Amino acid sequence: MSNPRSRSASLHEEEELRLPRTPGFVRRFWARHPIFADVLIALICLILSIAPATNFGTYRSTPDGGMVLVDPPPLAASIVVAALVLSACALLLRRRQWPLIAFVTAYIAAVGYLFLLEPAGGPLLLVASYSLAVYRSARTAWTGLAIGMGSLTLISFALQLTGVITLQSSLNAIFGQLALALIGTLIGVNVGGRKRYLEAVIDRSRQLLIERDQQAQLAASAERARIAREMHDIVSHSLTVIVALSEGAAATGDRERARDAATAAAATARGALTEMRSMLGVLRDGAGDVPLAPMESVAPNATVATAQNAGYPVTLTTIGEPNVSAAVGFAVGRVVQEGITNAMRHARGATRIAVHIDYASDPIVIRIENDGVTDTAGTSGFGLRGLSERVAHVNGTIHSGPVGERRWMLRAELPGASEATIADQTEESE
Template structure:
């Protein structure tokens, strides 16, 4: 069973688009009942066609033949007008019926198809296209004028009757075509505007969904980095405080754990405060970047052999500064979590005029370390966001290397952009 769009679906779309109601009570009624409108139009056309369709009385024709001719004429006109019921789906049917009735009228003197031709030309223009309407009208006009000329030259019809019949069909066909082209083009133009509005509405909803998904991913990365790093440090400090017999060292470890927890709470409050602010949209700029030095010092306070080396100096965009801080934070946190026996956790930042290279090496990996967690995914997303690259893999001898290369401006390098344009 094929799915069809219900009337309620169309109403909901129209309400979403805020479309105005169609003007006029009768116009809205015809739009809601197209079959009834077509049947009524066929009856009106039949009524207007029957009077001129009847042949003139001819005393030389037997009465029986005259009656049979009348019946045949009425039947032909009725069949021709009945084709108007299908004028929306098959508008060429009424046009062919009108041409046939007009051709017969050239021999019998009737003009029952003249009204039908007017409506048929209008229907072709409205329900098909203006081009097809003009083609049909041109063929019909050429047929009537050419065939009438042949009949008049051969004496098969009277000059006046032939001219009146042919010119009547040509004139009314032209009127129907002109009106139909005007109405049809306006109708198609409005439908195109409405269809484009629906497409824009769909695109707006899709863009909103994409933006919401991107924002959820950004918040998930931030929450992961804040919670993961802070809890790892707090766990390490708490275990150290519980294991040491020195009360002073235990007190310092507990104080450092509390400071780390307060810092995490401050960052979380800042993020949640942004989410709860209903008066302004979520900012596109990243949160305040976490300095790499603070991350290393926090790891040192937790008892890990972390070091920081900075080579060079360059101005970087806020997005790149934020990415640097989070990548260092995630790399150090992973080393603290997965390499607790590491003798060194070396963090190296190398700045050039074009790029920033981040390298975090630890030598405490003793087993296979998975690379499918949220942290690794977040690192890849952060690097890709500023058009950088990141790689995290073992380097042999129990060493694990996290290496990221980011452009200082946060945009793709010029050579890469030119290559992409050439490929496109």
């Protein structure tokens, strides 16, 4: 049972290709009704070939100028030659599927014509040679012409040497069949070459359409992954901070501290909302001028300050100046954000969360260490997977795992100032 989806996809491809109509009413009708065309050709060949096929034997001229059959052929020979012609005509009905078989049968029938009183024949070789060139290849057609005519010539001369036919009859048969086969081959090579060229062009066009759709799907998948990664970074970090601030505000009896915590939670929520609006701007209709990346990178010191306001013991150590590309700078901010968020989530009793960024080294080294890790901490999750993709995007590496008892470290290495242009070129190519 055919797949409706594949049929609809095929129709969609045909609409996308917008192929022009075949010129001429007759050619369109001929192309739409191949069975009718093959039956008509077979009938014409049968009519033009069967009558000469039954007219063979030895004749003698009479005094009044007439011809008398004095040596009629055996009945079995008549039946054999007629059967060859009928078989050759019948195989023309399958000339598109079996062009070589029809071609060989036509040459066998041509050998039968050698036994006629006068060399005769029908259009069998013309049609068979044409079909071989169109439905196989030009090389096969020329090879078949050479082998077929060579065999027919050898058989004809052998019959002439044994006295079965005369030299004149042999030459007439050879040149007559050669003319028909050569005409059919020349026309078939021209038509077949054009047919195969058009099929190749159409096939290439379909392939380009498929590749275009695949590229669009890959681009859409990559954009969905990017949006999911950004959403996770924004929502996960911000909600973790908001939860910590809200719990702290609910647990303290100091109204001033509770008010400060609530204010900080509101500010964190507003910042996350602003960043999310900037990131989701690419989904608006007609937003072709909106970039595919956030406008500004996440500053590590801002992430550290937010975590400190939530009551977490976070420290930041920076060595060197952040002289990096925009893509690498954004990746640095996200690495710090994800590392602190994981520490806040999985190490609720942490007494130390140390962030170390070394811009002076090449590559840039980012380390985030914390204690208070519980047994539920792991190295899998959407955050770390998205972070690995982000770091790989700028040709960096990242590793996360335990480094001691109840201690955890996230370490990332990103291209330094000497490789800043690499990240920029990667961004521009997307």
